[in-house]
Amino acid sequence: MKQIKTRHLHPNDTGLATAAALLNAGALVAFPTETVYGLGADARNGQAVAGIYAAKGRPSFNPLIVHVPDVDAAQALVQWSDTADRLASVFWPGALTLVLPLAPGHGLSSLVTAGLETVAVRVPHHPTAQALLRAANMPVAAPSANVSGRISPTTAAHVLDGLSGRIAAVLDDGPCPVGVESTILSLAGTPTLLRPGGLPVEAIEAALNGPVSHHAGDAITAPGQLASHYAPGATVRLNATEAAEGEVMLGFGPVTGDLTLSASGDLVEAAAALFDSLHQLDRMGKPIAVAPIPNTGLGAAINDRLNRAAAPR
Numbered sequence: 156m157k158q159i160k161t162r163h164l165h166p167n168d169t170g171l172a173t174a175a176a177l178l179n180a181g182a183l184v185a186f187p188t189e190t191v192y193g194l195g196a197d198a199r200n201g202q203a204v205a206g207i208y209a210a211k212g213r214p215s216f217n218p219l220i221v222h223v224p225d226v227d228a229a230q231a232l233v234q235w236s237d238t239a240d241r242l243a244s245v246f247w248p249g250a251l252t253l254v255l256p257l258a259p260g261h262g263l264s265s266l267v268t269a270g271l272e273t274v275a276v277r278v279p280h281h282p283t284a285q286a287l288l289r290a291a292n293m294p295v296a297a298p299s300a301n302v303s304g305r306i307s308p309t310t311a312a313h314v315l316d317g318l319s320g321r322i323a324a325v326l327d328d329g330p331c332p333v334g335v336e337s338t339i340l341s342l343a344g345t346p347t348l349l350r351p352g353g354l355p356v357e358a359i360e361a362a363l364n365g366p367v368s369h370h371a372g373d374a375i376t377a378p379g380q381l382a383s384h385y386a387p388g389a390t391v392r393l394n395a396t397e398a399a400e401g402e403v404m405l406g407f408g409p410v411t412g413d414l415t416l417s418a419s420g421d422l423v424e425a426a427a428a429l430f431d432s433l434h435q436l437d438r439m440g441k442p443i444a445v446a447p448i449p450n451t452g453l454g455a456a457i458n459d460r461l462n463r464a465a466a467p468r
């Protein structure tokens with residue numbers, strides 16, 4: 156694809172105005188959210204959205220998450236429900252994405268939904284994401300700002316590693332505090348977890364006063380469903396208690412590594428460090444051994460990403 160100069164913007168008035176103008180012109184702008192950096196485009200503009208798929212080299216059957224600044228803006232796009240209202244009142248803005256039926260007159264490009272009758276919406280909490288969404292004044296489609304199938308970006312440097320020359324700009328506001336993507340919950344039928352993420356499913360179950368079903372089977376194409384998503388270049392071996400000859404080690408808790416996600420065994424700290432640690436170990440060019448991580452709370456999202464990183468490809 157044709158190379159363009161990628162601008163490095165900062166979250167001051169000029170940077171935000173430039174980023175908003177680029178989005179309005181149909182260009183691609185990477186921006187920080189509390190989970191990971193997103194690669195944003197005007198969700199109403201089919202050509203702009205097509206640019207996302209082209210820049211990422213993403214399989215076109217993957218629908219995208221639409222980002223809006225608040226519940227009112229979400230309600231213009233989807234058929235709202237009592238369950239959506241309850242969850243939004245507790246968890247928005249934040250790391251929860253809701254899949255809901257499209258509202259009449261939603262105005263979104265069908266490329267965003269990959270032709271489905273539903274759309275994924277999210278209200279991010281990050282102040283720079285909020286400021287950009289308000290300045291741009293449009294629904295912004297944004298997958299994670301990485302080349303398809305590679306590790307998600309939690310810094311502007313990660314974004315530029317993969318996408319420099321392919322996107323108009325990156326809005327740099329330092330590392331993302333949560334570090335794993337949002338939790339995706341479908342409310343198109345009974346509440347169903349489509350992807351574990353930055354909001355633990357236990358918190359959703361507590362807010363709903365009942366269990367959430369877990370997506371099984373292969374009906375929906377999701378980063379969740381593509382086995383080798385989030386893959387570093389190196390091979391990954393899980394549940395390792397020590398590095399074998401020639402491996403580099405990603406530690407957790409009592410298992411110390413070349414890099415350690417959290418020496419104290421804190422899953423929040425581990426999630427925030429996950430993708431940056433994988434990027435760093437990947438650059439060492441050796442197979443990666445990973446310590447066992449408990450599967451509760453944010454551990455479910457961490458293990459989901461690690462299982463994909465380790466999947467055969």
Ligand code: TXA
Nearest residue numbers: 190192193218219220273274275298299336337377378
């Ligand atoms: O944290 C995040 O969610 C980040 C930041 C940038 O917001 N975004 C992100 O987007 O992870 P992406 O494109 O990597 O994940 C989009 C996924 C799809 O692959 C699919 O799993 C789900 O969202 N999705 C989107 N629309 C859907 C729909 N209508 N039905 C079911 N799943 C949907």
Ligand code: MG
Nearest residue numbers: 298299307378
């Ligand atoms: Mg992604």
